[in-house]
Amino acid sequence: SKLAIYTYIQALKMKYYLFLLVLLVRVNGLARSSSTRKIGRRRSSPLEILIKSRSARDIKRAETAWRRGWSGTPTASESIVAFRALASIREAAGSRSQTLLREIERTTLAQDRSEEARKVFSAAIVALALTRTQAVARSLYQRQPSNTDALAFALVENNHAFDNITWPAIRAILNMQRDGDCLDLHGLAKHDVDIVLRLLFYDAELSLFSPECRKNGLCLVTGRGLHSSVYQDDDSVKINSPIRNYVVDFFESTDFNKICSYSDELKFSPLSSDNPGAFLLENIR
Known part of the structure; x- marks a missing residue:
């Protein structure tokens, strides 16, 4: 019937107009900058x-x-x-x-x-x-x-660190650069701590450290993270102190030996008895 044909034509027109409307919206959306598009x-x-x-x-x-x-x-x-x-x-x-x-x-x-x-x-x-x-x-x-910058330089030049880099290690270094003189290693795995040390002390210039850090010393916050692993002494008695465990971890690391070789006056000591998870690495040159 004529009514059916008329209705069909109107429906086709509506579809055509809807298609144009959608196309217009899409074009406008693509023209927007990345800061405004959702x-x-x-x-x-x-x-x-x-x-x-x-x-x-x-x-x-x-x-x-x-x-x-x-x-x-x-x-x-x-x-x-x-x-x-x-x-x-x-x-x-x-x-x-x-x-x-x-x-x-x-x-x-x-x-x-x-x-x-x-x-x-x-x-x-x-x-x-x-x-x-x-x-x-x-x-x-x-x-x-x-x-x-110094971080990219140390990362690319140090093959071991480059091949094993992790986001937690990079984040710890970026936070240290932002804070100035505090390296927070709380909660990092031993692998991440090792990578952080390799990057921080890659060259004798210690270029990743700020002038304030070189002058006042680097505060190492260790806390009670995964790096504070339990080990056994000569009597096979487990020692759970995070301070002693972490110091042992450092001294068993070739990186820490490399740190100490920079200066005979380099000290690694607890900040205070009230803060057993923080140490001060002094006389960074």
């Missing part, structure tokens, strides 16, 4: 997704939006956030790191000698190392070794 059920920004999300689908979409929004040179602060976020995401992060690295190369940020670009360059190396993309990280470092 992704996922919670409608988070791409950087928030990279930092917090564990959804592979949302992370892939966030990465795409992040690159699209930065058609030009990305701002250094956001680059650092993105790379450090990638470092904390363990699952299949290698491909994402390489993609973002290519974006940095495309924008010639690696050729920039500014301090902010240096931070981005170094953060990229650390993130690539954490995602076990050693070959890419080394090639990036070799391109401009003078444009990296």
Whole structure:
């Protein structure tokens, strides 16, 4: 009937208009910058997704939006956030790191000698190392070794640390650099503590330490973490003191012997009886 035909035509028109509306919304959405576009059920920004999300689908979409929004040179602060976020995401992060690295190369940020670009360059190396993309990280470092910070330098030059680096170890060092003179090792496994020492004391210049730290000494906070393992003395009696156990761990480490070799006056002593989990490594030069 004519009514049925008319209804069918109107329905087709509605579908066509709806399609145009959806297409318009999609185009407008793609044109937005990465800072305003929302992704996922919670409608988070791409950087928030990279930092917090564990959804592979949302992370892939966030990465795409992040690159699209930065058609030009990305701002250094956001680059650092993105790379450090990638470092904390363990699952299949290698491909994402390489993609973002290519974006940095495309924008010639690696050729920039500014301090902010240096931070981005170094953060990229650390993130690539954490995602076990050693070959890419080394090639990036070799391109401009003078444009990296002390952490990236120590990480790439120390093969053992580079091959075994973990996020807890990097986080402990970043927190120490932020706090100035306090290295909190509480809760770290022995493996992580060993990596931290290898990085901190890699060269005689101790370039990872701040001037205040070299002047006042480094406070080592050990607490009662996994590194305070139980061992047995000569009488086969278990000793549970975190202080004694941790000191033994240090003195059995070749890294601690290397630390002591820097100066005959280097001391490793408890801060106070009120704080049995904190030690002071003095006379750092």
